[in-house]
Amino acid sequence: MTARWHSETNAPPPGRVVLADDRLRADTAHRLVSQGAAVLWQGDYHGARQLLAALARRAEREERPPRTADSTTPGEAFREQRRERARTAGLLGRLVVRLEADHALLLPRAPDVRQACREAYGPSDGPRLVALRELLGVLGAWQWHQRGVYVPALGARVHPCYGVFSPVRGEYVDLVARAPMPAAVLAGGTVFDLGTGTGVLAAVLARRGAGRVLVTDVNPRALLCARDNARRLGLAHRIRAAGTDLYPPGDGRAGLVVCNPPWLPAEPTSVLEQGVYDSGGRMLHGFLGGLAQRLARGGEGWLILSDLAEHLGLRSRADLHAAFAAAGLRVVGRRDIRPRHPRATGATRRTGVRSIDPLRAARAAEVTSLWRLAPV
Incomplete structure (x- = not known):
């Protein structure tokens, strides 16, 4: 039995694979994954999910307790939390399953995952081994895609795709929906939406009167997602994908350039994390450095x-x-x-990895801003 290793987080293939089924005890599984082995599950699907939850509980108990504010800076707490989460993700990512050449998951009581996997992975090139945790993320993303996320500023739903950051934090959308539009745009001018993601901001701006919105994103999945949402919203004639460079190619100018870059200058470890972490502030500085040359007379840049x-x-x-x-x-x-999300308002819930947020004070003080910028 052979299968190709696949990881959306670019995790290296395991050096050893151990076959397992419902007879495997959680403590034994934890010992194996801690030693670097992958556990290839061949038992009941729901048993695999229960084992993953048991491994998460053991990983949580192993995590070092968060240090107090008196013994560390918020930045150190942030970096330590990321290290711990990466270690835990590495352990949990070693419980793997085999997808067949048609993306089928042939485990007892397993759901039909073929359509969700086709949407996430594209055409299959043969059997593959994937982490169960990743597969559950693919299934969850497919459910989000089918259900959609209601956006009050649009009065409609936006349908995120796997690997594309979902607009569940609606406050930044509200900022774009309420900021005064430059006159050049209201007259049917062009808008650039840099790092469009699902295309939600492009749709809001098209609804507000932009004649044409050119969207870019480093993630090709995002461009497909934005195009699909524009079609669903009846805006395909006004929203156009313009490639994976930060700015649309050519020397064209826009009356408004909008950029909602990842908010934290840290290294992303997966495609999805590219919506949260901006290595060295590369996207932020790229947007600012190119803005003055790409704005039409009287235009503005909006930095969220x-x-x-x-x-x-x-x-x-x-x-x-x-x-x-x-x-x-x-x-x-x-x-x-x-922000209105639970971490900012003080609400907490268990995530399966950590129930205490050592960065609560920083999150509670968070403010999201729309900066209106123009050339000097």
């Missing part, structure tokens, strides 16, 4: 950015203003909004 990085000590407000100045930009306005 959380200040969570500032509360974590990963970037200062002075750093941000210095970046504006270095790019030849001035601030012509700013709108702020408080």
